[in-house]
Each structure stands twice: as C-alpha cells, then as structure tokens.
Amino acid sequence: MAEEKIPFTPISTIGEFKLIDKITKDFEINNTSTIKAVGDDAAVICTDRHQVITTDMLVEGMHFDLSYTPLKHLGYKAVVVNLSDVYAMNAYPKQILVSIALSNRFSIEAVEEIYKGIKLACDHYKVDLVGGDTVASPKGMTISITAIGETTKDKLTYRNTAKEGDLIVVTGDLGGAYIGLQLLEREKKIFIENPGVKTDLEGHNYTVGRQLKPEARKDIIELLDKLNIVPTSMIDISDGLSSEVRHLCIDSYVGAVVHEEFVPIANETYNTALKFGMDPITCALSGGEDYELLFTIRPEDEDKFKNHPDFSIIGEILDFNLGVKLHTKGDNYHDLISLGWDNTKS
Amino acid sequence: MAEEKIPFTPISTIGEFKLIDKITKDFEINNTSTIKAVGDDAAVICTDRHQVITTDMLVEGMHFDLSYTPLKHLGYKAVVVNLSDVYAMNAYPKQILVSIALSNRFSIEAVEEIYKGIKLACDHYKVDLVGGDTVASPKGMTISITAIGETTKDKLTYRNTAKEGDLIVVTGDLGGAYIGLQLLEREKKIFIENPGVKTDLEGHNYTVGRQLKPEARKDIIELLDKLNIVPTSMIDISDGLSSEVRHLCIDSYVGAVVHEEFVPIANETYNTALKFGMDPITCALSGGEDYELLFTIRPEDEDKFKNHPDFSIIGEILDFNLGVKLHTKGDNYHDLISLGWDNTKS
Numbered sequence: 001m002a003e004e005k006i007p008f009t010p011i012s013t014i015g016e017f018k019l020i021d022k023i024t025k026d027f028e029i030n031n032t033s034t035i036k037a038v039g040d041d042a043a044v045i046c047t048d049r050h051q052v053i054t055t056d057m058l059v060e061g062m063h064f065d066l067s068y069t070p071l072k073h074l075g076y077k078a079v080v081v082n083l084s085d086v087y088a089m090n091a092y093p094k095q096i097l098v099s100i101a102l103s104n105r106f107s108i109e110a111v112e113e114i115y116k117g118i119k120l121a122c123d124h125y126k127v128d129l130v131g132g133d134t135v136a137s138p139k140g141m142t143i144s145i146t147a148i149g150e151t152t153k154d155k156l157t158y159r160n161t162a163k164e165g166d167l168i169v170v171t172g173d174l175g176g177a178y179i180g181l182q183l184l185e186r187e188k189k190i191f192i193e194n195p196g197v198k199t200d201l202e203g204h205n206y207t208v209g210r211q212l213k214p215e216a217r218k219d220i221i222e223l224l225d226k227l228n229i230v231p232t233s234m235i236d237i238s239d240g241l242s243s244e245v246r247h248l249c250i251d252s253y254v255g256a257v258v259h260e261e262f263v264p265i266a267n268e269t270y271n272t273a274l275k276f277g278m279d280p281i282t283c284a285l286s287g288g289e290d291y292e293l294l295f296t297i298r299p300e301d302e303d304k305f306k307n308h309p310d311f312s313i314i315g316e317i318l319d320f321n322l323g324v325k326l327h328t329k330g331d332n333y334h335d336l337i338s339l340g341w342d343n344t345k346s
Numbered sequence: 347m348a349e350e351k352i353p354f355t356p357i358s359t360i361g362e363f364k365l366i367d368k369i370t371k372d373f374e375i376n377n378t379s380t381i382k383a384v385g386d387d388a389a390v391i392c393t394d395r396h397q398v399i400t401t402d403m404l405v406e407g408m409h410f411d412l413s414y415t416p417l418k419h420l421g422y423k424a425v426v427v428n429l430s431d432v433y434a435m436n437a438y439p440k441q442i443l444v445s446i447a448l449s450n451r452f453s454i455e456a457v458e459e460i461y462k463g464i465k466l467a468c469d470h471y472k473v474d475l476v477g478g479d480t481v482a483s484p485k486g487m488t489i490s491i492t493a494i495g496e497t498t499k500d501k502l503t504y505r506n507t508a509k510e511g512d513l514i515v516v517t518g519d520l521g522g523a524y525i526g527l528q529l530l531e532r533e534k535k536i537f538i539e540n541p542g543v544k545t546d547l548e549g550h551n552y553t554v555g556r557q558l559k560p561e562a563r564k565d566i567i568e569l570l571d572k573l574n575i576v577p578t579s580m581i582d583i584s585d586g587l588s589s590e591v592r593h594l595c596i597d598s599y600v601g602a603v604v605h606e607e608f609v610p611i612a613n614e615t616y617n618t619a620l621k622f623g624m625d626p627i628t629c630a631l632s633g634g635e636d637y638e639l640l641f642t643i644r645p646e647d648e649d650k651f652k653n654h655p656d657f658s659i660i661g662e663i664l665d666f667n668l669g670v671k672l673h674t675k676g677d678n679y680h681d682l683i684s685l686g687w688d689n690t691k692s
Contacts, residue, residue, distance in 0.1 A: 035396065039597070040505050041434035041582055042400035042495070050381065051397075054388035055477055055492060057445040061484040088387035099403040099490050131401055133490075138407040142483070144445050144490035146401060149388070159386050236387055251385070 008107040016134055019108065023115040027122060027129045031094045033150065034128040043130035045095060049150040054085040060140040067191075068184045071110055073212045075117025078143045081238070083125055084216040084291040086149035088236035090157035092221065093149040095130045096122070100144075101137035114143075125218055155230055157295070160251035162233035166296035166317040168256060169231075171220050171310050173264040174241055175280060178287020179272045180204070180211030206268045214291045220310065227304045231295035242285045242336045244294050245315075246324050255322035258315040258336060260329050285326070285336070354453040362480055365454065369461040373468060373475045377440045379496065380474040389476035391441060395496040400431035406486040413537075414530045417456055419558045421463025424489045427584070429471055430562040430637040432495035434582035436503035438567065439495040441476045442468070446490075447483035460489075471564055501576055503641070506597035508579035512642035514602060514661040515577075517566050519610040520587055521626060524633020525618045526550070526557030552614045560637045566656065573650045577641035588631045588682045590640050591661075592670050601668035604661040604682060606675050631672070631682070 011019055024038045036044035045051075058064055058078050066074070079096060086093040098118060102111065111134070122129055127147070187199045201208050216236075224231065233252055237244050241263065249256050265284045273280040296317055305311050315327075324336045357365055370384045382390035391397075404410055404424050412420070425442060432439040444464060448457065457480070468475055473493070533545045547554050562582075570577065579598055583590050587609065595602050611630045619626040642663055651657050661673075670682045 036504070041431040041580075042398035042437070042493075044435070044502060045397045045399060046395075046499075048394055049392075051391045052388035053391060053441070053443060053477060053492075053494070055443045055445050055479055055490070057447055057479045057481050057488075057490060059447045059481055059483045059488075062447075062482050085387040089390070091388070095399070097399060097401045097492060099401050101403055101405045101408075101488055131399060133401055133403045135403050135405055136408050137405045137488070139485050142403075142405075142447055142488045142490075144401075144403060144479075144488075146399075146443060146492040147388075148399070153392075156390065158382070234387075 006107070006109045006113065009109060010104060011102065011106070011108055011111065012104070014108065019111065019134055022108070023111060024129060027119060029128050030126045031128050033094055034130055037128055037130040038132070043095065043097070045130070045148065047150050050153050050156055052086055052089040052091045052149045052151070053146065054082055055144065055146040056082050056085070057142065057144045059142050065188070067188055069212060071113035072117035072120070075114035076121045076213055078145055079118055079121035079127070080214050080216045080291065082145045082147035083121070083127065083218070084236040084238065086147050087216055087218060087221050088234050088293060089149065089151065090155050090221060090224070090231065090234060091149035091151035093125055093127045093147050095128045095148040097130060097146045098132040098143070099134070100132070101135045101142040103137050103139050103141070106141065125216065157231050157234040159233050159235040159248050162248055162252035162254050162296040162317045164254055164317055164319055165299060166232050167299055167302060167313050168245070168258065168294070168296055168315040168317065170237070170241065170264065170292060170294050170312050170314050171217055172290070172292045173266040173269065174237065174290050174292060175265055175273065175283035175287045176207045176210035176269045177214060177289035178283050179269050179276070180207035180209070181289070182276055183208055183272070184211060204268065204272065206266060207272060211289065214289065216291055217293050220293055223310070229297060229301050229304055231297055234293060234295035237290050237292045237294050239288045240286045241294065245336055248294065248296070249324045253320050255318035255320050255324055256315055257318060257325045257327050259327045262312055262314040264312040352453070352455045352459065355455060356450060357448065357452070357454055357457065358450070360454065365457065365480055368454070369457060370475060373465060375474050376472045377474050379440055380476055383474055383476040384478070389441065389443070391476070391494065393496050396499050396502055398432055398435040398437045398495045398497070399492065400428055401490065401492040402428050402431070403488065403490045405488050411534070413534055415558060417459035418463035418466070421460035422467045422559055424491050425464055425467035425473070426560050426562045426637065428491045428493035429467070429473065429564070430582040430584065432493050433562050433564060433567050434580050434639060435495065435497065436501050436567060436570070436577065436580060437495035437497035439471055439473045439493050441474045441494040443476060443492045444478040444489070445480070446478070447481045447488040449483050449485050449487070452487065471562065503577050503580040505579050505581040505594050508594055508598035508600050508642040508663045510600055510663055510665055511645060512578050512663040513645055513648060513659050514591070514604065514640070514642055514663065516583070516587065516610065516638060516640050516658050516660050517563055517656050518636070518638040519612040519615065520583065520636050520638060521611055521619065521629035521633045522553045522556035522615045523560060523635035524629050525615050525622070526553035526555070527635070528622055529554055529618065530557060550614065550618065552612060553618060557635065560635065562637055563639050566639055569656070575643060575647050575650055577643055580639060580641035583636050583638045583640050585634045586632045587640065591682055594640065594642070595670045599666050601664035601666050601670055602661055603664060603671045603673050605673045608658055608660040610658040
C-alpha cells in the first residue's frame with residue numbers, strides 16, 4: 001500500500017532539459033502525420049483528415065492517490081483517459097502532449113516510472129509523444145495531457161446528434177472501476193489504522209484493475225469500422241452512465257429510456273457491491289471511470305452486431321418531452337438523474 | 347499589491363459544467379479550421395496546412411505570484427507564452443485548449459477574471475478557445491495551455507537548421523521582463539514588511555508591463571511574410587538570450603558569436619538595472635520571459651529589413667568548433683554560457 005520503494009535522485013541534479021531527454025529518448029514515432037515530435041518550440045503535424053483534440057488534467061489528492069496507485073499505472077491511466085475521449089469521437093488517437101508539475105518529493109526515478117507507463121500506453125495504442133512540459137510545483141503532482149486524433153469527416157461522431165428511435169448501446173460492463181476504488185480506499189483505511197495488516201484484494205483483480213489500469217475502447221472503434229456502423233452519436237463514460245446518457249440527450253435535444261435489466265454489470269462488480277451493502281445498479285449508473293463507450297445507432301444497424309458480447313442495447317432514444325427515464329426491473333419509471341450520482345461521485 | 351477585491355462565490359455552488367458554460371459562452375470562433383469548439387468529448391479541426399502544437403504549464407508559487415499579478419493579466423500571459431512558441435515556428439496560432447486546477451480559495455469571479463484575460467488574448471491574436479478542463483486542486487492554481495498553429499511547409503522554421511554564415515537577429519529589446527520582476531518582488535517585500543506603504547512603480551511602466559502583460563510577436567511573423575523572408579532557424583526567447591542562442595547552436599550543430607554592443611536594451615531597463623546594481627547586459631542575456639524572437643537569416647536577406655527598428659542583428663553563426671561566444675564591448679571573447687544565466691533564472 002505504501003509508495004513504491006525506488007532510488008531517490010532529486011530532479012534538480014540534472015535540470016529540466018536533461019530530464020526531458022532522459023524520459024523521451026525511448027519513445028518511437030508510429031504515425032505518418034507526426035512530422036516532428038519533441039525537441040523544438042512546437043511539434044509539427046500534417047494530415048488531410050479531420051482532427052479531434054482533447055485535454056484532461058489529473059491532480060494528486062483529487063483524481064489519484066499515490067498511496068495505492070503505482071506511478072507506472074498512473075502514467076498509463078493518464079494517457080488512457082484522454083484517448084477515451086478521442087475514441088468517443090469515432091477517431092483514432094495519433095499524438096499526445098504530456099505536462100507534469102512535480103514537487104521536490106518526486107525523484108528522477110519517480111518521473112521515469114510515470115513515463116514507463118506513458119510509453120506502455122503509447123506503444124499499445126500506437127500514439128506518438130510529441131511534446132509537453134516538465135515543471136516544478138510547490139506541492140503534489142499535476143498531470144495535464146492533450147491528445148490529438150484523426151478520422152474522416154463521414155465517420156466523425158458527435159454527442160449531439162442522437163435521433164428519436166435510435167437504440168442506445170453501451171460497451172463492456174459498468175460499475176467495476178467504482179467498486180475497485182471502494183476496495184482500494186478500504187484497504188488504505190485498514191493500512192493507516194493498522195500498518196502491519198497485509199492488503200487483501202484477492203478475488204478482486206477485475207474491479208481493482210478497472211480502477212488502476214483502465215483501457216480505452218480502441219477495439220470498439222475498429223469493430224464499428226469493420227461492421228460498417230457509424231453511430232448516430234457517441235460519448236465516453238467517465239462520470240457514470242446516468243450522467244452521460246443525460247449529457248447525450250440534453251445535447252441532442254431528445255429523451256430516452258434506459259432499461260435497468262439490460263445494464264451490463266460484471267459478476268465480480270455485482271457481488272462486491274452487495275458485500276459493501278450497495279445496490280449494484282447504482283454503482284453501474286453512477287460510478288465513474290469505466291471509460292466504456294455509450295453510443296446510439298439506427299435500429300436497422302442492430303442486426304450487424306446481434307449477440308456480440310461487447311455490446312449491450314440498454315434503451316431507446318425518445319422524444320425530448322418524455323424526459324430521460326430509467327425503466328426498473330420492478331417495471332417502474334424514474335428520472336435517470338434521481339439516482340443520486342452526484343453523491344457517489346468520487 | 348494585495349489580491350484583487352472581487353465578490354466571492356464558491357465554484358461548488360454551480361459545479362464544473364455550468365462553470366464551463368459561463369466562462370466559455372462569450373468566446374467567438376475566428377478560424378475556418380475550427381470545425382467544433384468546446385462542448386463534445388473533443389474539439390474538431392480540419393486544415394490542409396502543416397500544424398504546430400505546443401503546451402506550457404504555469405504553477406502558482408513557481409511561475410506566477412498572485413500578490414502582484416492581476417488574474418486577468420495571468421490569463422492573458424498564460425495564452426501569450428504558448429502563442430510565442432507557435433510564432434517561433436513561423437506559424438500562426440489558431441486554437442487553444444485551457445486547463446485550470448483551482449483550490450477552493452478561488453471563486454467563480456476569480457475564474458471569470460482569468461477567462462477575461464484569456465478572451466482578450468484570443469481576440470487580439472485571433473485564436474479560438476476549443477477545449478480544456480476545469481478541475482479542483484487541494485492547493486493553489488495550475489494552468490496548462492495547449493496551442494495549435496498553422497503554416498505552409500515552406501514557411502515552417504525549426505531551431506536546428508541554422509547554417510554557418512547566417513546572421514543572428516533578435517526582435518524588440520531584452521531584459522525588461524526580468525527587471526519588471528525585480529521591481530515587483532521589491533514592492534512585494536516592502537508591502538509585507540510595511541503594509542501601509544503605497545507601491546511605487548512610477549517610471550517603470552515599460553518593464554513592469556513586460557513582466558505582467560507580455561505580447562507574442564505576431565507582428566514579426568506577419569512582417570517576415572511581407573518582406574518575403576523565411577528565417578533559416580528560429581526560437582522564442584523565454585529563458586534568456588544566452589540560453590536560447592546556445593539551444594539553437596547545439597541543435598543546429600554550429601557555433602556563434604554574439605556582439606554585446608548590438609544586444610538591444612530599452613533605456614528604462616538599462617537605467618533600472620544600474621539602480622539595482624546589476625549589469626544591464628547580464629539582464630538582457632540571462633533574464634527570461636521577454637518572449638522576443640531569435641532567428642537566423644542568410645546574409646543576402648539583410649538588405650530586406652535594413653534599419654528596421656524591430657530587428658537587431660546581434661551576431662553570426664560560425665563553425666561548431668568555434669563554440670558559442672560573447673564578444674564584449676571591451677573586445678574580449680567569453681563563452682556565452684559563462685555569464686551565469688542559471689543563477690539569475692527566476
């Protein structure tokens with residue numbers, strides 16, 4: 001549970017420029033649109049396709065806790081969070097820029113660990129590190145990543161283009177990252193109260209993995225392409241299903257119904273939620289950080305992926321005036337917002 | 347000298363999404379390459395030109411001090427710092443993404459002030475705000491900005507392409523921002539020791555302005571275009587002239603000589619440096635944050651801007667083995683690095 005035991009060489013011993021050389025030297029260029037990566041006033045990119053650009057900032061003590069987050073995982077996750085936004089536009093990420101502010105509590109070795117995770121993500125998702133900034137901070141760590149992706153104009157998928165009659169589809173399963181966070185927070189509490197006790201996360205690999213090392217759904221974008229499906233709208237699930245369905249509906253000026261019985265929840269998530277005395281559906285609807293994709297398709301596209309294990313059709317898009325509803329297993333209808341996702345947000 | 351007196355409404359009263367709506371609603375789109383700005387998982391851009399992308403992070407207590415930096419100026423400067431890197435590629439900035447982490451010490455009104463400055467910069471430089479992130483921080487403020495610019499392939503200017511025989515040109519004048527910082531730090535010290543004393547920055551408008559509200563040299567890029575000059579290499583001066591000349595030489599694998607007598611220093615900078623007991627040339631060579639441009643041209647291009655007040659030819663590019671030298675007024679030659687820019691860095 002404690003921060004990793006690695007040697008401690010102060011960053012001040014080599015300075016910013018040498019540190020940048022050290023951490024970026026192993027990165028390779030994967031994409032033809034990357035003309036110039038790290039090393040000038042700016043990176044240079046050239047593409048004739050449409051580009052999507054997104055940025056996210058992660059702050060220590062707010063978005064991550066180093067008492068249970070390995071630095072390499074943090075680097076990986078910081079990239080994934082951004083790539084997920086690129087995939088949510090039905091685009092492929094190509095470049096990232098990474099800025100990190102660090103207090104003198106962090107060593108060169110710590111920065112190298114973070115960049116090992118960043119490199120793993122770059123290799124896995126075939127993304128080029130093209131720039132960034134490494135600066136000192138009086139306290140804690142802040143990571144800011146910008147990701148750039150590409151797609152063709154006809155594939156580009158916005159969140160404000162869902163139409164009445166569309167089917168609502170969600171990928172993978174939900175609530176796992178939230179349960180993983182509860183487990184890690186519980187273990188942290190036990191460790192603080194009783195440092196001699198060994199952590200017990202056995203049987204929770206899936207949910208803890210969802211929290212510490214999430215993946216962005218590159219495979220889904222490739223699959224949609226292969227199946228010749230362009231979603232009518234799409235958004236990634238970072239804040240919880242309820243919140244994202246509402247986002248998509250408000251922006252598209254439509255209503256929706258989500259059927260509780262079709263919301264995908266993994267067995268481990270389901271059982272652990274019950275052990276915590278939580279309703280699994282609340283975790284799935286309101287727990288964030290799953291980084292699955294939520295999209296809508298025309299009903300005639302349904303046959304193209306019938307029974308595919310990665311897709312769950314969870315509802316339909318309705319007229320705006322019908323609101324955004326949850327149809328419960330007990331056959332009741334609630335406003336989707338009323339499930340209190342705001343309270344459960346980490 | 348104290349933080350501005352403006353009403354205090356906690357950000358928590360409206361939440362992140364409404365705050366983003368509030369601060370971004372007045373921004374206009376200036377560029378045809380901006381297809382979609384704020385409001386989806388990612389912004390969308392489309393251009394057939396080469397793009398340059400750069401990012402900078404500013405941390406409270408390290409890069410800015412709110413006891414003497416008005417929030418609006420901070421927003422303006424945070425944008426300018428990034429645009430300067432775009433101009434340094436001989437490109438025109440088109441889009442920015444702005445991420446801010448804020449502790450609960452900052453109100454909605456404070457964020458609005460910062461965004462007023464960001465908007466001023468966007469309007470002045472005709473840049474579109476297309477995305478960003480607004481997050482909570484346990485302490486202090488961090489601003490991370492990514493800027494995207496465009497140019498044609500033949501205009502793109504790198505820092506590693508200077509050639510022996512080229513002339514070294516610098517724009518504007520140097521050392522002013524550093525002297526401005528010394529003045530503000532002096533006033534802060536006086537204020538802390540004796541809060542009743544009024545600040546005395548009279549006669550220092552120029553240098554204080556260089557520190558608090560610098561401009562990026564958009565006009566120079568336009569002028570070079572008009573004069574039909576493509577520099578053989580270029581870099582912006584953010585860390586001080588010595589450091590940037592060395593950067594350019596090392597990356598281009600060349601040497602250089604800079605003639606002290608031609609290094610441009612404004613009268614106010616010169617006189618105030620002397621009052622502080624500092625050597626004005628040291629301030630010009632080693633003081634950072636002037637955001638002027640340093641570039642090299644072929645000698646045959648010299649006639650195109652002869653006697654133009656914005657350009658100073660300060661030296662020549664030499665063979666790598668001759669090193670990077672300062673030719674002093676006393677006709678001595680020193681290594682340019684030996685002037686101790688590392689010590690004077692703020």
